[in-house]
Amino acid sequence: MKTFFVRALSVLVFATSMTAVTGAYAQTTYAQYIQLWKTNWAAYEAEEAIPLSQRGVVVQSVDLRIVINRPIDKVYAIYANVYTATGLHPYLSGIIPINHHQHGNVETFDFVALENIPMPDGTIYNGQTISRQRFHSDEFYYDADTYDAPGVITHQHIVFTAIGQGQTQVIEHLTFEAPAQYIDEEVQGGAYAHQLVQQGLKAEIEAGELDATSFDPWLEGK
Known part of the structure; x- marks a missing residue:
């Protein structure tokens, strides 16, 4: 399968994408987002290096399945x-691209997801979740790891299978790691958000409202 990512990105593309950032995040510069990603990714790697039994977190996994009536390539x-989730994900308000590169032999996209998350007390938490997404286009799957303070981690393994007659099964294997006081909220909210995105993508793909794009306009959110 020919990959749909066409070339490496320039700083200009990254800067252009910042023009759409508004609201609570508007005062953050692109340089600050880069530093945020680097700092939090280092924190993520440090946490992942500690055995789960010593980290004081709870781990729960959820599998979400859906069948989309279109061929697997499309x-x-x-x-x-990731930009197709904008408008479908109930909390996602924006994507800040950080880097598109080869990590080993794997095409990789680093970004910050801006999220407005309702809290039980009625306030809105302005989350800035860092992520690294790894594409295995020839095998039709991708992985993503996300991290947000305080120590909330999600691992995603998304697998696509052609099941005949132009249909594709998508299974999202989601694993949540969080301190005990946050795990229920993370699992329930995360699974709910992913289900809404799945259902929205199925409807829009089957209706022909979405098309595959090359990587540069992808990161600009077009």
Whole structure:
């Protein structure tokens, strides 16, 4: 399968994407987002290096399945585009691209997800979740790891399978790691958000409202 990512990105593309950031995040510069990603990714790697039994976190996994009535090439190319979740994910308000590169032999996209998350007390938490997404286009799957303070981690393994007659099954294997006081909220809210995105993507892909795009306009949110 020919990958739908066409070339490496320039700083200009990253800077252009910042123009759409508004609200609580508008005063953050792109340089600050880069530093945020680097700092929090280092924190993520440090946490992951500690055995789970010593980290004081709870781990729960959820599998979400859906069948989309379109061929696997098209479904993968659209579904793996994180920007397609904008408007479908109930908390996601924006994506800040950080880096598109080869990590070993794997095409990789680093970004910050801006989220407005309702809290039990009625306030809104302005989350800045860092993520690294790894694409295995020839095998029709991708992985993503996300991290947000205080020590909330999600591992995603998204697998696409052609099941005949132009249909594609998508299974999202989601694993949540969080301190005990946050785990229920993370699992329930995370699974709910991913289900809404799945259902929205199925409807829009089957209706022909979404097309695969090359990587540069992808990161600009077009």
